[in-house]
Structure formats: C-alpha cells, structure tokens
Amino acid sequence: MSDDAPARPRVVALGGGHGLHASLSALRRVTTDLTAVVTVADDGGSSGRLRRELGVLPPGDLRMALAALCGDDEWGQTWSRVVQHRFHGEGDLQGHAVGNLLIVALWELLDDPVKALEWVGRLLGAHGRVLPMASVPLDIQAEVELDGAVTIVRGQVACALTPGRVRAISLVPSDPPVSPEAVTAIHEADWVVLGPGSWFTSVLPHLKVPELARALATTSARRLVILNLAPQPGETDGFSPENHLEVLRDHAPSLLVDAVVADRGVVPEPGELEKAVVALGGRLVLADVGASDGSARHDAPRLAAVLDEIFREKR
Secondary structure, three states, rough: OOOOOOOEEEEEEEEOOOHHHHHHHHHHHOOEEEEEOOOOOOOHHHHHHHHHOOOOOOOOOHHHHHHHHHOOOOOHHHHHOOOHOOOOOOOOOOOEEEEHHHHHHHHHOOOOOHHHHHHHHHHHOOOOOOOOOOOOOOOEEEEEEEOOOOEEEOHHHHHOOOOOOOEEEEEEOOOOOOOHHHHHHHHOOOOOEEEEOOHHHHHHHHHHHHHHHHHHHHHHEEEEEEEOOOOOOOOOOOOOHHHHHHHHHHHHHOOOOEEEEEHHHOOOOOOHHHHHHHHHEEEEEEEEOEEEOOOOOOEEEEEEEEEHHHHOOOO
C-alpha cells in the first residue's frame, strides 16, 4: 500500500466453508484488522440439523471461519481442534461439531448472533471477528441446465451436488436483513476479498444480498478476488479460471475489482484470464499460492506473502 496508508490494512473477507478458511488463514498473517462476512445458507450435516430443529442460523461456516482465525500458539491450535471436533458414535450427537453447539448455546443465552460470535472469538483468541452474511437463514436457489432443460434446484447441498450445469443463483428470501456491522465493515475497509471457495454456494451469494451488494459497489475499499485452484466437483465442473470471473460479472454487473490472484500452475496460458480480469477493471496477479504437495489447497504462508505484497503495492 502507499506510504500514507495503514501498515496493517483493514480487510473484509467474504465467503464460507473451506475456501473462506483458506483466505482467513492467510489474511490473519497479514493484518490484525480482519472481518469475515460468512454465508448462512448451509442446509446439510450438523448445521442443517440445528437449523431445522432450532430455527437458528446454520453455524458451520461461522465455526470454520472462527477456527481459521485461531493463532498458531498452543491455545489457538487447541481451541481450533476443539471447535472443529465432531462427535462419533450412534447417538443424537453423532456428527455434530463441538463449535456448532457452542455457538448455538451462546445464541440462545444472549439472543444476539453478533455478540455471541464475539464471545466465541474471545474464547478462541481469534485474530479477527466473524459476522453472518444475513440475520436470517437463507436458501440458495439455482437455475440448472441438464440435457438441454433448465430446472430450479433449491438448497445449498442440492446446488453443490447437482449433476447439471449451474447457470445462476438467487436467494430466498431475496432481500434479507443484514447486520449493520457487516455493512459498516465493508465501507470502512481498505480491501475486500472475495474467494476462494465453492463459487455458486459460498462466494456469489454475497453479491445477491442487496444491502451487501450496494456496500460492495459503493465502498472506497479496493476489491480483490482469489481464484480457486481447481473446479468444484458437481458445482463448477469444466469451469476455466476465466469462467469463474464471467459468472461473477453476470451476478454483479456493476462490480469492479482491482486485482485477481491466480495460481501460476493453474494458468499456463493466461491470455483469456487476463481478458476476463480486465473486463472487471482489474489486473491479474499470477503467483505460486498452492500447497507444495500438489493438492488443490492454498498454502497459507505463500498466499499471505502475495497478499501482503499486493496490499503494500509491491506487486
């Protein structure tokens, strides 16, 4: 960033699941002023059960974000493992994550989702804060093309596992209430980060919440997109890196970005991707950000180093 900009930028990261976990694991190494705005549309597993039985926000993606913000010391690593731990056995607790139950318990005690997440963050020693994308549970609705016919699929799990090609998504309800803290964080940020993650079910939903979309379009923050290392099975099968940006533009035509980060090994011929980046108003940053074992995972220290250089205008 420029000489008169803060050394530790204010950053807001949008997403959910493993993708947001990856970006937060890197970003907490770069800044101490970090806010995660997390999707609340999960309807499967432990989160789906708690959502259906108690009428609460699905806590799973919020839990994963909090775990990613835990430090590398013994306290942080221990609590990260605790909240991610799932019960075994055959009883009612089977499959539930400890962190999900902790979050829901605090929601019931405090009757304030944001304040409850702050308490969990304090317990974990989280390096940042976590906010829900909306104040009510959401459903993702997808237009899916299969064998020439277009159908509507509803629910995050159904959208993620559909055998067809997802063309577009919308949300139910279409204009959900948003926590004021999330809107304020976006307006006060120096950088807003989208991705990586499940494109249609974790990344794009933020762009379909009208109040968040307005904040993203009008904030003075710079916007950065981190692309996935591989297509998501069942959701973006066959997608090229530029396809991801094309559907992002389709879902938010007025949104401009400043930079797009892609792994050098995933983009051997960057010409088409560069065109897609320029169409969004940004520049392409190619770097080695994947795990050294060749798996489709971002390496947190590598990604952190690249993001730090971008934020400091060194790359």
